[in-house]
Amino acid sequence: MSHHRRGGPLQGVRVLELTKVWAGPYAGKQLAFLGAEVIRVESRGSLDVTRSYGVQDIDKAPGFMAVNPQKLSVQIDMKSKEGLALLKDLAGKCDILIENLRPGAIERLGIGYAELKRERPDIIFVSMGMYGNTGPLAYQTGYAPCFVALGGLSSLVGYEGEAPRGMNIRYADSTFGTAAAFATLAALNHRKRTGEGQFIDVSAVETMTSMIGDSIMDHSLNRRVVACDGNRHAEMAPxxxxxxxxxxxxxxxxxxxxxxxxxxxxxxxxxxxxxxxxxxxxxxxxxxxxxxxxxxxxxxxxxxxxxxxxxxxxxxxxxxxxxxSDAHLWEREFFRTVTDADGENRVIVGPGHRMTHGAAITDGAPKLGQHNAYVFGDILGLSVEEQRRLADAGAIR
Missing domain, CATH: 3.30.1540.10 (formyl-coa transferase, domain 3)
Structure with a gap:
């Protein structure tokens, strides 16, 4: 049973999110906005940098609150044996798992696609990496500035006759996250028709390159290297x-x-x-x-x-x-007002789409471990005493 029913096309779909920073959480955010129950796995011993960097209160960090509204938070220490067992049990009760950990980390933990598929054959496993999971560069990791540079976008951003100035890094993370969410929706549609799960391998660099297909094809076919040209457009002037x-x-x-x-x-x-x-x-x-x-x-x-x-x-x-202050954006519900765990209202950037029967978006980003009782009790069926024992053992922290 879902934490609470919000409507939307993904109502009843449960997502396990093992993600860090911005791109991975952004993919989960898009699914949450469509009505999915998205459960973030967190640990006090390994906090997301968006929770901890430069803030006094990890539950009020602006960066974290911006990208994690309408999600649930559960504390599991993936470095402990019992914590890892909890994680595997929880994954078996989810339709989708999204991860953007360092290359190879998910396999070393023993919760890669092959392992989880044995427990849940129809699971949709979404892996987000800088270069994906295969190829000679698959071992590399990076953040948004790497994505836009290696994908080719940064070289195009600048004024005519000047050196490139680079791309805003938020574009890279949100575009990468949106691509992963879109692929997940395609896999869900496939599973609905066939009953089959999928492994989805999403490369940040390839996602960025797909945004400049015309420039890539111009070089491939005509050997032209596109130079910076400010705000100009090939098919419009001025x-x-x-x-x-x-x-x-x-x-x-x-x-x-x-x-x-x-x-x-x-x-x-x-x-x-x-x-x-x-x-x-x-x-x-x-x-x-x-x-x-x-x-x-x-x-x-x-x-x-x-x-x-x-x-x-x-x-x-x-x-x-x-x-x-744009009245048009408010009227179109580009901005939404949500309520956090302390009952405070705050404004967030809502979904980029409108639906006749969309999901309710009412909750702000969760406090660390805010939904432990629901996840461990209602989903995994653990008694209060067992939850207390696991907390004392460090598996829940």
Whole structure:
């Protein structure tokens, strides 16, 4: 029986999460947002860095709270023999296991796919690694900055004529985590039709490379190495961010000649060189200077609204305050209010989708071991006395 029923397409699906930092927990977060019961295995002796780094209270760490809402937390020391036995028992009662431990760690613990499949043949085992589980580089481990660099994205991020500046690392972790969650959904659909479980091997580097398939194919077929080009786009011009009054910026994208005619009319520009995409691309630097001079004295938000009403893709470049105060995002439930274990309300970034019958999202990230009694008692059927003995022995800590 689930901890509580929240609805959603994954109601009744139980996930065991053996993950650290951001990418792995982000995959679990996506499944929790779809209604799955996601159980994080934690230990006071091996805290996730997002719980412990730079904070006084491990249950109030901002990084941890951001990526672990709507999950359960159970304490199991995987380094103890009895703790490992508890973990194996719990895995046998779960539909999905997600892990992003160091390469080979899960096998050394004796809870790899081969072992768990013997106990639960239809289990879906999701392994997340920098290079996956096979190949000459499978032994390597890394974090988001490694993912975006080795996947090729960092080399594309920078201004024209300058050295690369690198990609925001959050993109790597969240994209990797989302890819793992998507693969998990595909495996669940397969199991629903066939009854078969799966081993899913997700590579962070390959996930990142899949985001720049056009650049990879351009090199493979034409031997071209794509250079940094700021905000420019191969099929749109203008396409960039332009300065406005008060230090703000506006983003403008023009995908068609018709859209350019509308913008040109607003700007009072009548230059035949810019009438076609080919012409605008050929004179893009000059075009950007003309637009920047036009936007410079205007208020970004007001100008963006005016252009949007004219059918032109434009928006103020948003800072954090702009985002959290955006009425449209609140109306679309991009932000959600959840309640933590102490009864305090807090705002989180919700799912990137909307559903007619979506899962309720009401709970903040759990305290360490908040759901021990439920997991050990209701799921594993251990008595209170046995739970106390295991805690005294260090298996539950």
């Amino acid at each position: 396409h960039g961010a332009y300065p406005c009054a008060d230090g703000d910026w506006i983003a403008i994208s023009i995908p068609t000649d018709t859209a350019w005619a509308a913008l040109a009319g607003r700007m009072g520009v009548a230059d035949g060189r810019f009438a076609t995409l080919a012409g605008r691309k050929a004179h893009e630097a000059e075009l950007d200077r003309i637009i920047a001079a036009w936007t410079a004295g205007q208020t970004a938000a007001t100008l963006a609204e005016t252009l949007q009403f004219a059918g032109i893709a434009a928006t103020k470049s948003a800072n954090s305050v702009d985002l959290v």
